[in-house]
Amino acid sequence: MNPLKRKILNYFIIISLVIVSGCKTYRYEADLMNVKSDAMMRLSAADDMDFLTSHPNDDNEVNSIIGKILENELTLNSAIQLTVLNNPELQASFEKLGIQKAELMQAAILPNPNVHIDRMESHSGRFLPHARQYAQIHWSVSIDLLDLLSKPNLAKISRAQVEIAKMRLTNQLLDKINDVSKAVHNFLYEKKHLNLLEEIFEGSEAKLELAIEQHKAGNISDLDLVEQEMEYQNDKLNVNGQQYKTLVAREKLNRLMGLWGTMTEWVMHSEFPRVKEINLTRSELITSAIERNLEIAAASYEINVYKRQHSMNKAMIIPSFEFGVSREKEDGHDPTSGRSVAFELPIFDHNQSETNRLSAMIQKQEKEIRAISINLRSQLKLLHALYTGLRKKLTYYENAVLPIRKKYLSLSERHYNGMFIGPYELLDVKRSELEAQQDYDRILRDYLNAASDLNHALAGGYAGGSGMFTGDVKTSNVRREKDSGH
Amino acid sequence: MKHKSTLLLIKIVLVLIFFTLNSLGTSNPSYTPVITPDGSTLPYKMVDGVKVFHLIAERVKREFAPGFFVDCWGYNGQTPGPTIEAVEGDRVRILVTNKLPEHTTIHWHGLFLPNGMDGVGGLTQRYIDPGETYLYEFDLVQHGTFMYHPHADEAVQMALGMEGFFVIHPKTPPYKVDHDYAVFLHMWQIPPGTSKPNPNAMFDFNYFSFNSRVYPGTAPVLARENSLIRVRFANLSMESHPIHIHGVSFKVTATEGGDIPESAQRPTTTVNVPPGTVKTIEFVPEYSGDWPFHCHKAHHAMNAMEHNLPNMIGVNQTNADKKIQKLFPNYMSMGTNGMGDMQDHSEHMPGPKNTPPMMMGKGPFANISMGGMFTVLKVRKELTPDSASTWYDHPPGTVSRKVDIEEDGK
Ligand SMILES: [Cu+2]
Numbered sequence: 080m081n082p083l084k085r086k087i088l089n090y091f092i093i094i095s096l097v098i099v100s101g102c103k104t105y106r107y108e109a110d111l112m113n114v115k116s117d118a119m120m121r122l123s124a125a126d127d128m129d130f131l132t133s134h135p136n137d138d139n140e141v142n143s144i145i146g147k148i149l150e151n152e153l154t155l156n157s158a159i160q161l162t163v164l165n166n167p168e169l170q171a172s173f174e175k176l177g178i179q180k181a182e183l184m185q186a187a188i189l190p191n192p193n194v195h196i197d198r199m200e201s202h203s204g205r206f207l208p209h210a211r212q213y214a215q216i217h218w219s220v221s222i223d224l225l226d227l228l229s230k231p232n233l234a235k236i237s238r239a240q241v242e243i244a245k246m247r248l249t250n251q252l253l254d255k256i257n258d259v260s261k262a263v264h265n266f267l268y269e270k271k272h273l274n275l276l277e278e279i280f281e282g283s284e285a286k287l288e289l290a291i292e293q294h295k296a297g298n299i300s301d302l303d304l305v306e307q308e309m310e311y312q313n314d315k316l317n318v319n320g321q322q323y324k325t326l327v328a329r330e331k332l333n334r335l336m337g338l339w340g341t342m343t344e345w346v347m348h349s350e351f352p353r354v355k356e357i358n359l360t361r362s363e364l365i366t367s368a369i370e371r372n373l374e375i376a377a378a379s380y381e382i383n384v385y386k387r388q389h390s391m392n393k394a395m396i397i398p399s400f401e402f403g404v405s406r407e408k409e410d411g412h413d414p415t416s417g418r419s420v421a422f423e424l425p426i427f428d429h430n431q432s433e434t435n436r437l438s439a440m441i442q443k444q445e446k447e448i449r450a451i452s453i454n455l456r457s458q459l460k461l462l463h464a465l466y467t468g469l470r471k472k473l474t475y476y477e478n479a480v481l482p483i484r485k486k487y488l489s490l491s492e493r494h495y496n497g498m499f500i501g502p503y504e505l506l507d508v509k510r511s512e513l514e515a516q517q518d519y520d521r522i523l524r525d526y527l528n529a530a531s532d533l534n535h536a537l538a539g540g541y542a543g544g545s546g547m548f549t550g551d552v553k554t555s556n557v558r559r560e561k562d563s564g565h
Numbered sequence: 566m567k568h569k570s571t572l573l574l575i576k577i578v579l580v581l582i583f584f585t586l587n588s589l590g591t592s593n594p595s596y597t598p599v600i601t602p603d604g605s606t607l608p609y610k611m612v613d614g615v616k617v618f619h620l621i622a623e624r625v626k627r628e629f630a631p632g633f634f635v636d637c638w639g640y641n642g643q644t645p646g647p648t649i650e651a652v653e654g655d656r657v658r659i660l661v662t663n664k665l666p667e668h669t670t671i672h673w674h675g676l677f678l679p680n681g682m683d684g685v686g687g688l689t690q691r692y693i694d695p696g697e698t699y700l701y702e703f704d705l706v707q708h709g710t711f712m713y714h715p716h717a718d719e720a721v722q723m724a725l726g727m728e729g730f731f732v733i734h735p736k737t738p739p740y741k742v743d744h745d746y747a748v749f750l751h752m753w754q755i756p757p758g759t760s761k762p763n764p765n766a767m768f769d770f771n772y773f774s775f776n777s778r779v780y781p782g783t784a785p786v787l788a789r790e791n792s793l794i795r796v797r798f799a800n801l802s803m804e805s806h807p808i809h810i811h812g813v814s815f816k817v818t819a820t821e822g823g824d825i826p827e828s829a830q831r832p833t834t835t836v837n838v839p840p841g842t843v844k845t846i847e848f849v850p851e852y853s854g855d856w857p858f859h860c861h862k863a864h865h866a867m868n869a870m871e872h873n874l875p876n877m878i879g880v881n882q883t884n885a886d887k888k889i890q891k892l893f894p895n896y897m898s899m900g901t902n903g904m905g906d907m908q909d910h911s912e913h914m915p916g917p918k919n920t921p922p923m924m925m926g927k928g929p930f931a932n933i934s935m936g937g938m939f940t941v942l943k944v945r946k947e948l949t950p951d952s953a954s955t956w957y958d959h960p961p962g963t964v965s966r967k968v969d970i971e972e973d974g975k
Binding site: 278281282284285286288289292293295296297298299490492493494496497498499500501502503505506509 | 871878884892896923
């Protein structure tokens with residue numbers, strides 16, 4: 080090899096090393112922003128959710144935003160903001176995106192060349208001061224040529240896998256937003272229910288008070304008094320039970336929003352949020368939910384990846400082919416240089432098992448997509464029926480049931496004024512009005528949860544294999560632990 | 566406002582009664598025509614020496630008290646139906662047209678007549694179907710106070726107000742009264758907030774009426790000092806009514822069965838009028854004033870009252886009030902010290918629609934707090950058109966007054 084050629088080869092090696100080491104650092108914030116703005120777009124979220132696209136620089140900034148949010152009454156929106164900002168699992172997943180990206184990028188990085196240097200010394204005449212000594216230096220650089228050739232393909236695969244990871248993260252983010260929305264609805268319901276039970280209890284307290292005084296005055300029997308005491312006790316126990324349920328709902332929110340210590344002393348705006356009506360036919364709903372479903376998209380993306388891997392794998396009959404240059408210098412001699420080639424002989428392992436594995440993965444993913452679409456269709460059918468049914472019921476309550484209860488109450492007051500009913504009966508009427516309100520609140524909560532699930536589905540979310548969309552069934556997260564093909 | 570216009574209406578009616586009284590009194594010297602307060606007398610035509618009357622059985626909307634309208638059944642637009650007035654020896658022909666949705670008949674309660682004219686559906690005649698007119702014709706062979714009412718689906722038709730007086734004056738009255746009043750006693754179950762009497766009721770009636778009016782819708786009864794007053798009470802309700810009049814002593818002079826011999830008449834201040842009977846009383850009021858005239862069953866002198874209310878007499882409701890006011894900000898407890906405050910309460914706390922408060926009436930000194938079978942016998946030295954609408958002017962020193970027991974109680 081002539082000196083010029085040698086020099087060029089040496090520089091190439093050095094530049095490659097520099098490039099490789101330079102690529103080791105990169106930022107994943109841009110990908111995170113992608114994920115968040117994708118979620119926002121998918122939810123067709125209004126401007127009041129633009130916090131989704133912001134990304135605080137450090138923990139201090141996060142804490143000051145949290146502090147500010149907690150100064151005011153919490154709303155559905157601010158609860159979502161806190162969750163996106165502070166939900167521990169979500170934060171971990173955000174960080175995991177960095178890890179995943181690094182891992183995936185690693186696969187696309189050019190392989191490092193093998194550098195081998197050795198120096199050998201002669202030790203003959205070691206104990207003789209004037210004996211002649213000599214040294215021999217040998218170095219070689221080699222690189223796996225097949226690895227190098229497959230890099231552009233691998234880079235494509237890696238980019239695809241980063242995209243898949245982002246889809247899964249978006250899915251998780253949407254899932255959490257849905258979770259926290261339903262947790263807010265549920266907390267509001269439990270709180271309202273508690274207030275109603277407390278009001279009902281006030282009524283039975285008043286009735287007991289009256290009964291005690293009537294009894295004292297000799298106007299009612301021991302039996303009548305005991306009946307009133309029983310009602311009072313039942314209502315008191317109901318309040319106690321509901322206090323715990325409210326606490327459970329509150330703690331669920333604390334967990335979702337990542338709050339602890341004094342941060343959990345928040346107050347929430349007591350009215351249910353208003354939501355836009357979703358006016359889609361069942362088939363429109365199913366079409367767009369399937370079209371936008373992130374899990375189906377991720378799975379089909381994966382199929383492409385496997386297919387690419389599969390064809391690469393088939394093409395590579397020889398698993399490795401190493402090519403290198405070496406140079407040797409011995410004292411007192413001219414340096415010598417040469418090339419080396421090393422490869423595996425595919426006698427036993429010609430990669431057939433990996434090829435088979437990839438074909439199986441492709442099959443598996445295709446079947447999973449089918450399973451997801453079947454489940455999703457069925458669940459969306461139910462969800463659509465649930466949502467429209469609840470909306471009808473809600474309208475009926477608003478237009479008919481509640482006004483009639485109000486009327487019942489005001490007419491009863493008139494009958495009380497005319498002395499046609501007594502205070503006990505009047506308080507019972509109040510109780511029935513409160514109970515109707517309680518039914519209404521429950522229907523409204525279920526309706527809001529169904530709306531939230533619908534929006535979740537329309538944004539591309541998925542409710543897992545077995546679960547119904549709504550109610551207290553936990554919607555499962557994406558299959559994060561799924562075999563990613565490596 | 567309602568109150569004012571009612572007073573005006575009462576005034577006009579009384580002025581009319583007053584003049585009718587005077588004019589009729591002069592036109593027929595043989596008897597003093599009957600006054601049916603809040604009602605009327607049925608006109609007749611003479612046809613070939615027969616007095617021909619026409620009764621129309623029909624639905625009637627009756628204002629029991631100012632603003633309180635009741636969907637009744639009656640005759641000729643009224644309940645009680647117009648009073649039929651005739652003289653012993655008359656031959657009467659009464660045409661009865663049925664404009665009700667169901668069949669009816671008319672029974673002439675207490676009259677002696679051919680059996681086929683007795684008006685008992687199925688037993689003595691065919692029913693008068695809707696749209697049909699039947700004729701009753703008979704001679705009046707007795708005198709006294711009688712009633713007419715359906716003898717067909719009685720429980721419904723009488724409960725809804727179908728009844729009326731049939732007064733037969735004697736051919737030659739031994740004496741003449743100055744004022745002759747007829748008051749039909751009735752009771753109704755009209756649930757608060759409704760307008761239709763419930764004919765299914767056997768107990769728990771909540772309105773008690775004089776001529777299908779409840780106080781303060783009842784007209785006052787006017788009397789001149791030292792005049793001879795007759796009042797005929799008839800009762801077709803489910804209970805008896807002991808009618809008590811303040812300021813006078815009276816005698817029961819007749820029933821629907823005939824005159825009571827003078828020797829059997831005893832003085833009293835209360836006459837019990839059982840169902841199906843007539844009691845005629847006569848008295849000479851000697852003392853001017855505004856004297857209550859009412860049923861002595863306390864609950865019958867009240868308007869709609871619920872009887873199953875919890876008993877709050879003597880119950881300290883202070884703490885309960887505070888608790889209930891959290892749920893009902895306008896809540897006011899009632900009944901701790903009695904129901905005396907009820908009238909004030911009802912004036913600023915609206916009750917059910919079409920339902921007069923339990924206690925009503927404004928007197929010259931305070932609330933009168935009555936209802937139902939209650940009116941005022943107004944005895945005056947001379948009757949004037951104003952007598953009905955003005956309060957008695959008490960001579961100085963004749964009204965009970967508050968005193969300081971230390972100073973004045975000796
Ligand atoms: Cu009575």
